[in-house]
Amino acid sequence: MRVWAAQQNRLESLDVLRGLAIFCMIFVDAVPDPDRAPSWMLHTPWQGISFADLAFPGFVFAMGAAMAVWLDRRSGRRQGAATGKIWCRTMALILLGLLYNSLPLFFQYLLFPETASLSLWEEFSQHGRWLGVLQRLALVYAAGMMLGGRLRSDFRxxxxxxxLLAASSAGFHWYAPNHPFAMDHNISSAVDQVFPGTAHCYLGKTFDPxxxxxxxxxxxxxxxxMLAGRLLQEKSMGGVLSLAASSALLLAAGWSWSQLDMVSKPLWTAPYALYTSGVLMLLAALVQLLFLCVPRAASFVFHPMRVFGMNALFIYMATGVALSLLWLLPSSAEGQPFFSWLWSVSVGSMFSEADSIxxxxxxxxxxxxxxxxxxYRRRIFIKL
Incomplete structure (x- = not known):
């Protein structure tokens, strides 16, 4: 990671979009009791879509928009250097993801060494999760940058x-024509059985989300x-209208595709990608409209989100480290994790269970x- 000073003339709407996404990711990760939480705060287990299912796609979408800005600013420069930076960032994200996934095991060994039957390395190599949010970000970052850098035009x-959506959908139907999205038999879980294998999937399941x-x-x-990022850079009402029209197109395509394929966040199906991108495209249009019409008010109202967005990767990892530790720490209530206990002794009794969560x-x-x-005030921005 590197500490950079802030760049001048940044695209504020993009920073806000990234901040909104990372804020939602932190928010839905902070559920103290999933059994009592409202359903919209939880990821859908298999089929459908909830508010929580917009968080990660929001960050992916914002990353694509930032990639468009990065590519446009470096157009005409030597491609070799840019390609090297892309692959270095990809590998750095993968390594950070592996480190991030090993934190619960590390804290387990640190706090309760007597429960360990294997070394930390043996435990992670045999049962640790090898894929995750950061690893997926790394892979789609590399693929998106390679494609975006070569395709150039919006139409391409x-x-x-x-x-890509058609290829993904075709794979499901080719592998299991009768029940392409069955939980126990689909192409995504079949690939996961090859790599990383059941022992390294999320919570030991037969597939990894x-x-x-x-x-x-x-x-x-x-x-x-990436297409949204290009439109945001126009900073014009025409760009806002194009974003809104694109949102309508994606939502309509998502509805049409959902007649054939299931909407599923764990499988990241084609209609799920279209629905979430359509909603996020509309959100981008609304944010950009506010910055065009009432720039000072928008900058003031969205300042907290901009602050989060300027150090998105850092805050995601920092909150993840804290949550890993707080869920492992014991509390004064027998059998209750410290993080859940904090909820019960703070706002747990002030409102209804759902509202207090x-x-x-x-x-x-x-x-x-x-x-x-x-x-933010010190102009410290930690990036890869």
């Missing part, structure tokens, strides 16, 4: 995105974000704001 990028096959359709989500998750996010504000 849009066509590539739909071809960030598995390799879902990367195909997820790359399409990045390309849709929402309030607690919001408070968790707000508690990180002073640190992010300090980094």
């Amino acid at each position: 990028i849009l066509l590539a995105a739909f071809l 960030e598995g390799l096959y879902g990367t195909i359709a997820c790359t399409a989500s990045v390309l849709f974000g 929402v309030c607690f998750a919001l408070l968790w996010c707000v508690c990180w704001w002073p640190l992010m504000e300090l980094l």
